Amino acid sequence: MGLLDRLFGGRQGAASVRVLPADLSFDVPPKQTILQAALDQGIAYPHSCRVGSCGTCKTRLVEGEVRELTDKSYLLTDEEMRAGVILACQSVPKGPVVLENDRLSLGGPRHDVIAARASIAALDRMTPDIMRLSVTLDAPLAYTAGQYAELARPGDEARQFSFIDPPSGPAATTARFFIRHVPGGAVTSWLFEAARPGDTLDLRGPFGDFWLRPGTAPIVAIAGGSGLGPVKAVLEQARADRVPRDAILIFGVRTRADLYALDEISLLTRSWISRFTFVPVLSAEPAGSDWSGARGFVHEHLAALGVALAGHQAYLCGPPVMIDAALPVLRAAGIAAADIHYDAFTDRSTGAIAAA
Numbered sequence: 001m002g003l004l005d006r007l008f009g010g011r012q013g014a015a016s017v018r019v020l021p022a023d024l025s026f027d028v029p030p031k032q033t034i035l036q037a038a039l040d041q042g043i044a045y046p047h048s049c050r051v052g053s054c055g056t057c058k059t060r061l062v063e064g065e066v067r068e069l070t071d072k073s074y075l076l077t078d079e080e081m082r083a084g085v086i087l088a089c090q091s092v093p094k095g096p097v098v099l100e101n102d103r104l105s106l107g108g109p110r111h112d113v114i115a116a117r118a119s120i121a122a123l124d125r126m127t128p129d130i131m132r133l134s135v136t137l138d139a140p141l142a143y144t145a146g147q148y149a150e151l152a153r154p155g156d157e158a159r160q161f162s163f164i165d166p167p168s169g170p171a172a173t174t175a176r177f178f179i180r181h182v183p184g185g186a187v188t189s190w191l192f193e194a195a196r197p198g199d200t201l202d203l204r205g206p207f208g209d210f211w212l213r214p215g216t217a218p219i220v221a222i223a224g225g226s227g228l229g230p231v232k233a234v235l236e237q238a239r240a241d242r243v244p245r246d247a248i249l250i251f252g253v254r255t256r257a258d259l260y261a262l263d264e265i266s267l268l269t270r271s272w273i274s275r276f277t278f279v280p281v282l283s284a285e286p287a288g289s290d291w292s293g294a295r296g297f298v299h300e301h302l303a304a305l306g307v308a309l310a311g312h313q314a315y316l317c318g319p320p321v322m323i324d325a326a327l328p329v330l331r332a333a334g335i336a337a338a339d340i341h342y343d344a345f346t347d348r349s350t351g352a353i354a355a356a
C-alpha cells in the first residue's frame with residue numbers, strides 16, 4: 001500500500017471514514033462531504049436538508065480533522081461545539097476520520113444508487129397544489145419504502161422527492177411521487193405548467209434514512225402536506241409485511257380541499273391487521289364549514305393525546321415548521337429521541353414546501 005493509501009485509506013486520494021457505534025466504514029473522495037459520499041454509496045446516513053440548516057446530520061468527530069464548508073455555530077449548542085459535533089453535510093475530511101453517530105444503524109437500507117431515465121406515464125392532480133407523478137424507468141431500481149430519489153430535467157438542477165409506494169419488487173421499473181407546486185421551483189413548475197406524458201426526467205437514487213424500524217411498539221405516523229407520500233409508503237409496506245403493531249396516522253393540511261389519497265388511507269385502515277386510527281387535522285378550514293373532524297395544528301393534536309403516546313415509535317414527514325413543533329411534544333409525551341424518525345421537506349432539498 002502506498003503512502004497516500006496509508007494516509008488516506010483505500011482509494012488513492014480518498015479519506016477513510018469509520019462511524020461508531022455501528023462500526024461502518026466507507027471512503028470519501030477528494031472534495032466530497034461525508035454525507036455526499038455516504039449517500040452515493042447507498043448508505044442511509046441520517047440527513048434531511050443537505051445544506052447545513054436542519055441539524056439532522058449532526059455527528060461527533062472522534063478522531064481526525066475536517067474542513068467545514070459553512071459556519072455551524074448558529075445550529076449547535078455550546079455543549080455540542082465543545083464535544084466536537086460537526087455537520088456531515090458540511091464537512092470534508094482532511095484525512096482518515098473516526099465519527100460517532102448513534103442514529104446511523106447497520107440495519108438501515110443499503111441499495112446501489114443508480115441513474116435512470118424516467119419517462120412520465122401520468123400526471124394526476126390530487127389537490128389544487130399537489131400532483132401525483134407516475135414514471136417508468138429504463139433501469140431497475142431497488143429501494144426501501146420511505147426513501148427518496150433526485151429528479152431533474154436533463155441537464156438541469158435536481159430536486160428530491162420521496163417514493164409514495166412500497167417498491168413493486170426487488171427491481172422496480174415504475175415509481176410514483178407526490179409533487180407540491182413550488183412557484184418558480186426547479187422541476188415542480190415545469191411539472192405543473194408544461195410537462196406531458198412521454199416527457200423524460202433524470203432520476204438518481206435511492207437515498208434517505210426514513211424507513212420502518214423493527215420492534216413491537218405502536219406507531220404514530222405524522223404527515224404534513226406532500227409529506228404524506230413516504231409515510232404512506234412506510235405504512236403500506238408494513239401492511240404488506242403484516243406487521244402486528246397498532247398505528248395512528250395524523251395527517252395535517254390546511255383545508256378539506258387539501259386532503260388527498262383518502263381512498264388509499266381508507267384501504268390501510270381496513271386492511272391493517274391490528275388497530276389503525278386515521279386523524280385528518282385541518283389548520284385553516286373556514287369556521288362555518290360542515291367539517292366535524294379535528295381542527296388546528298398537528299402538534300396541538302399530539303399535545304391533546306399526551307401520555308397516550310408514551311412508548312410509541314414516531315415517524316414524521318412534512319414541512320420543518322410542523323416537525324419542529326411536533327418534536328418537543330412527542331418528547332414530552334414520553335417518546336425517546338431514539339424512537340423518533342423524521343424527514344423534513346425543505347424547499348432547497350425537496351422542492352416541496354408543505355404548508356400544513
Ligand code: FES
Binds near residue numbers: 087090
Ligand atoms: S444540516 Fe446536514 S442534513 Fe441538514
